[in-house]
Structure formats: C-alpha cells, structure tokens
Amino acid sequence: MYITCLDVEGVLVPEIWIAFAEASGIPELKKTTRDEPDYDKLMNWRLSVLKEHGLGLKEIQETIAKIDPLPGAKKFLDELRTFSQVILISDTFTQFATPLMEKLGWPTLFCNTLEVAEDGEITGFRMRCEQSKLTTVKALQSMGFETIASGDSYNDLGMIKASKAGFLFRSTEQIKADNPDIPAYEEYDELLAAIKKAMK
Numbered sequence: 516m517y518i519t520c521l522d523v524e525g526v527l528v529p530e531i532w533i534a535f536a537e538a539s540g541i542p543e544l545k546k547t548t549r550d551e552p553d554y555d556k557l558m559n560w561r562l563s564v565l566k567e568h569g570l571g572l573k574e575i576q577e578t579i580a581k582i583d584p585l586p587g588a589k590k591f592l593d594e595l596r597t598f599s600q601v602i603l604i605s606d607t608f609t610q611f612a613t614p615l616m617e618k619l620g621w622p623t624l625f626c627n628t629l630e631v632a633e634d635g636e637i638t639g640f641r642m643r644c645e646q647s648k649l650t651t652v653k654a655l656q657s658m659g660f661e662t663i664a665s666g667d668s669y670n671d672l673g674m675i676k677a678s679k680a681g682f683l684f685r686s687t688e689q690i691k692a693d694n695p696d697i698p699a700y701e702e703y704d705e706l707l708a709a710i711k712k713a714m715k
C-alpha cells in the first residue's frame with residue numbers, strides 16, 4: 516500500500532513567511548528553507564527578527580487568514596486522495612497551518628508547534644522529531660507502506676530520496692541542478708501522472 520507524502524508550503528500553499536515578509540514590509544523574512552537548509556538556525560533567526568520588530572503570532576495569523584492555496588492545489592489533492600493515502604508533512608506549525616488546512620479540505624497534516632507567551636510573542640518552537648520528514652517516511656516504511664514523496668526545498672530531499680519514488684515540485688534552479696537524478700515538475704497534472712506511474 517502506498518502513502519504519498521507531500522510538503523505543504525511551495526507545493527500546495529504559498530510560502531507563509533514570504534507572504535508575511537511582504538505584508539509586514541520586512542524583506543529579510545523572505546528567507547526560507549530554499550535558501551537556508553538548517554531549519555533550527557532559520558527559525559531562531561526568524562524569531563529574533565520578529566522580536567526586534569515587536570511582532571507576534573496575531574500579526575502572522577492575520578496574514579495567513581488572507582492566504583489561499585495555490586491555484587489548482589485543492590483539485591490536485593482531491594484527485595490524489597482518490598487513489599492514494601496522503602499525508603502532508605511540513606516544518607510549519609499548527610498555529611499557522613490550521614486555516615490553510617480548512618481551505619484544502621482538512622487533509623492529514625504532520626507538523627510542529629510554536630511556543631507562544633500570553634502577550635502573543637512567539638518565544639520558541641517544538642519540532643515533532645528530528646528530521647521530521649525523513650523520520651516520518653522511514654516510520655511509515657517500517658509499518659509496511661511504500662512511500663512516494665514530493666517537495667520543493669532542501670528539507671524535503673531526505674524524504675524524497677528515501678522513498679520508492681520522489682519528485683521535486685516547483686523547486687529552485689539550484690536545487691534541481693544539485694539533484695539532477697530527481698525528476699522535477701512544474702504543473703500538478705505532471706506530478707499526478709508521475710505519482711500514478713510510480714504506483715504501477
């Protein structure tokens with residue numbers, strides 16, 4: 516039995532931090548896991564920027580409320596779920612992702628949790644486990660599932676390479692050049708066809 520594991524930001528929804536960088540007028544917050552492979556380093560840096568500007572969870576959630584899934588994402592996900600179990604595996608946080616999951620029809624999401632003070636300041640974050648995407652894929656495989664994985668960033672490469680089939684989706688030219696052995700797609704119908712083919 517197959518389980519398809521998908522990254523969320525950049526694959527199904529826009530990058531939350533890029534949207535917030537634009538909304539808040541803080542361009543340095545546009546940095547994502549496409550730019551910085553070390554997620555802990557990236558998040559700690561983001562929290563220091565938020566603190567410096569006096570911004571907290573409320574301001575980020577106000578931006579997220581205005582974000583819609585990428586065009587075609589829900590249709591893609593709905594069709595994928597007709598022939599494969601699907602788990603979204605993201606390094607985002609439940610406090611960010613919930614409104615977006617509602618717009619995607621409540622798919623299963625494995626992600627992390629923010630630590631938030633009473634005044635709304637984000638004081639820290641709790642990762643579900645080390646290398647959560649790769650760890651999740653290996654755990655599913657240990658239970659007898661074959662995995663297929665797709666994502667766009669450095670932090671997706673572990674689960675993509677460990678799966679029976681893995682694909683880059685709307686990734687950067689640099690990541691594609693560094694990983695020429697991983698098929699890369701730009702359109703949902705191409706990715707859907709590739710997943711179907713991998714299951715035959």
